[in-house]
Amino acid sequence: MFPKLINFFKFAIHTLNSKKNQSLHMESSTEKILITGALGQIGTELTNRLVAIHGKENVVASGLDRFDKNLTSAGYYERMDVTNTQLVRQVIKEYEITTVYHLASLLSGTSEKQPLFAWKLNVEPLINFCEMAREGLIKKIFWPSSIAVFGKGIPKENVGQDVVLNPTTVYGISKLAGEKWCEYYFDKHGVDVRSIRYPGLISWKTPAGGGTTDYAVEIYYEAIEEGKYTSFISENTAMPMLYMDDAINATLKLMEAPKENITVRSSYNLGGMSFTPAELAAEIRKEIPEFKIDYKPDFRQAIADSWPASIDDSVAKKDWGLTYDFDITEMTRDMIKNLKTKLKP
Numbered sequence: 018m019f020p021k022l023i024n025f026f027k028f029a030i031h032t033l034n035s036k037k038n039q040s041l042h043m044e045s046s047t048e049k050i051l052i053t054g055a056l057g058q059i060g061t062e063l064t065n066r067l068v069a070i071h072g073k074e075n076v077v078a079s080g081l082d083r084f085d086k087n088l089t090s091a092g093y094y095e096r097m098d099v100t101n102t103q104l105v106r107q108v109i110k111e112y113e114i115t116t117v118y119h120l121a122s123l124l125s126g127t128s129e130k131q132p133l134f135a136w137k138l139n140v141e142p143l144i145n146f147c148e149m150a151r152e153g154l155i156k157k158i159f160w161p162s163s164i165a166v167f168g169k170g171i172p173k174e175n176v177g178q179d180v181v182l183n184p185t186t187v188y189g190i191s192k193l194a195g196e197k198w199c200e201y202y203f204d205k206h207g208v209d210v211r212s213i214r215y216p217g218l219i220s221w222k223t224p225a226g227g228g229t230t231d232y233a234v235e236i237y238y239e240a241i242e243e244g245k246y247t248s249f250i251s252e253n254t255a256m257p258m259l260y261m262d263d264a265i266n267a268t269l270k271l272m273e274a275p276k277e278n279i280t281v282r283s284s285y286n287l288g289g290m291s292f293t294p295a296e297l298a299a300e301i302r303k304e305i306p307e308f309k310i311d312y313k314p315d316f317r318q319a320i321a322d323s324w325p326a327s328i329d330d331s332v333a334k335k336d337w338g339l340t341y342d343f344d345i346t347e348m349t350r351d352m353i354k355n356l357k358t359k360l361k362p
């Protein structure tokens with residue numbers, strides 16, 4: 018009862034605010050975009066790219082946290098709990114949103130600690146956005162799945178687009194369910210929802226949070242600040258990874274592709290590159306020769322062991338021209354160059 022009361026008051030306050038600025042109209046543009054999870058690892062960079070393409074007046078960033086001008090260049094920001102269906106619907110109508118990039122989610126490590134909330138957050142808001150698209154309120158949705166949908170009973174290497182999906186983690190189960198809802202809303206109602214199975218994403222602008230692949234982000238920060246790193250993933254565990262610039266480019270390519278080119282309505286494999294903590298450490302030592310690493314696997318090792326080591330993303334390459342610009346060497350150079358500036362005392 019109490020949480021519902023909080024949600025009602027949030028909705029009521031939002032409605033009063035929106036009445037106050039009735040004159041709030043976004044200048045004319047073909048697309049009016051809402052990003053959820055806009056202050057997160059993907060959201061911050063995707064928002065800035067969408068602003069560059071569509072203009073800040075056509076981009077609404079949203080998240081649970083307070084607005085932070087250093088994290089987003091969007092023209093508007095809404096503090097929005099994506100599980101508050103009424104409030105989400107209100108924001109969609111108020112800004113006349115046409116396209117939603119729905120990124121808000123709990124990642125694999127955190128999802129194991131909060132399974133019921135992870136299910137609620139990772140699945141229900143997606144269905145809500147698909148419902149709004151079915152009603153004609155929004156035209157297009159992007160939703161991130163993950164290579165976490167793969168699990169037992171398949172080869173570790175070069176995993177294809179259409180293999181059996183047997184996830185063993187809460188995160189993977191929620192992402193598999195989300196993929197099936199995407200496919201259902203397209204098949205039954207023609208909803209244009211598009212999705213990518215992201216591998217581990219690496220970036221320097223915004224720290225990752227709660228993921229199993231986050232060792233590959235933390236390691237750079239600690240290599241620069243401490244000269245050493247203790248990896249929670251064992252040295253020879255290969256996982257599919259991707260530099261954020263390539264992930265954002267792929268996302269935009271998918272969303273800009275003609276509808277008729279999209280042959281996968283669950284979620285596209287995206288494999289990026291595959292490497293182990295030991296291989297990443299060797300790359301870092303090319304830039305920081307004294308860097309040292311040791312290994313203390315934790316509960317996330319079992320999650321990593323359930324995932325493929327590499328992915329076949331030939332369908333995405335064929336359907337919408339997926340390409341990559343960064344390999345592990347170029348990524349490491351770019352990460353260290355930018356983090357040295359960011360972390361400068």
Ligand code: VAH
Nearest residue numbers: 124125163216228229230
């Ligand atoms: C995680 N970074 O570690 C995410 C990703 C493939 C892993 O989905 O949970």
